[in-house]
Amino acid sequence: MADKVYVDNVEATAAWNTVLFDRFSEYRHIFVTALRRFGDDALAGDPPNAGDRILDVGCGFGDTSRQLALIAGPDSHVTGIDAAERFIAAAVEEAEADAAENVAFRVADVQTEPLGGPYDYAFARMGTMFFANPVAAMRNVRKSLRPGGRLVMVVWRRKLDNEWMYRSEQVVDRHVPKPDAEASEALTCGPGPFSMANADTTGDILKAAGFDTISFRRIDIDMLVGGDPEEAVAVALALGPAAETVRLAGDDAERVRPLIERDLLALAGEYRTASGEVVAPASAWVVGARAPA
Structure with a gap:
């Protein structure tokens, strides 16, 4: 697949707000x-403190935001931010149903918009890998933290160590010529889930x-990747x-979809x-960092 150059988060936001x-x-x-x-696992190893002001980056449905609020207690406050309006709408609805009073949500592009603060703690569960300009996005997160404030984020490690995603892609590659992402009209999710898999690269992003x-x-x-092999396929x-x-x-893919599904079903049987x-082996990094004191 030809590499695609991303100049902003507009396409990724549109993808997460629609098909994804x-x-x-x-x-x-x-x-x-x-x-x-x-x-x-990440929160058990490096949780927020009681009463912290917390930023949840790429909060999705807001389940992490509500979890952070429970950990940090009733005197804390959590702001969940996501670029996709539909995720934020769902997060607000579920927080209201859960009577989570110390949680708030808003739509914002972390790369370009003010995030509020100052926060004591920023968290992201698989929410930082899709930025067109990750240095700009992470700099914006750092500016929203108080001096000495902490960042904890979870990102995928290399694709090879996430067997189901890696091997299912190999199955598709056997049947489908690699498409040119620049030429396709289909929306993409930005740089993709493995953009921070390399520790050296991610460390350099955070330093910058x-x-x-x-x-x-x-x-x-x-x-867990499926309740049964058919669901795993x-x-x-659907995603990945x-x-x-x-x-x-x-x-080109739809013409050979029955063959793809057949081979994926055989692969699912192995797990x-x-x-x-x-159930398949998966691997991620828990990345920790601080805003300079």
Whole structure:
């Protein structure tokens, strides 16, 4: 797939506000269950303090924002920010239903818009990998923190260590010529989920953004990717590298979709557990940093 040059977050925001929101909502029971395990590990190792003012970057449905508010207690306040209006609408509705009084949400492009603050703590669970200009975005986060304020973010490690995403993309690649992302009219999600997989690259981004005391901790888990093999195939073709290739390839992919589904189903069988669920090894970084005191 030809690399695409992103000059702003407009296309990624449009994607997350339309097709990706719909697909994430449909398979939320899979994605949120999987991602929460990474977030729980990160928060157990470096939680906010009681009473902290907290920024939740790329908050999605707001479940992380409500979790942060519970950890930091009733005297804390959490602001969840996402560029996609539909995610924020869902987050507001669910927070109201949950009577979460110390949580607020707003639509904002983290790369370009004021984020409020000053915050004591910023958190992101898989919410920082899609920026067209990650240095500008992370600099904006750093400016929103008080001196000495902490950043904790979870990002995917390399694709090779996330077997289901890596191998499902390989299946699609066997059947579909690599599409040219620049030529396709399909929306993309920006640089993609593995843009911060390299620790050296991500460390350099944070240094350029003005952070110090940067650390990386690896998390490896067995991640649920489907309640059964059929659902795992549907999930792989909804979100992730395999799904993006299929969307960008358009008719070329649809013509061979039965073959793709057949081979993905065989792959899912390799990861099927005794309970029938499909579970595969997955790996992420917990990245820590501080705003200079």
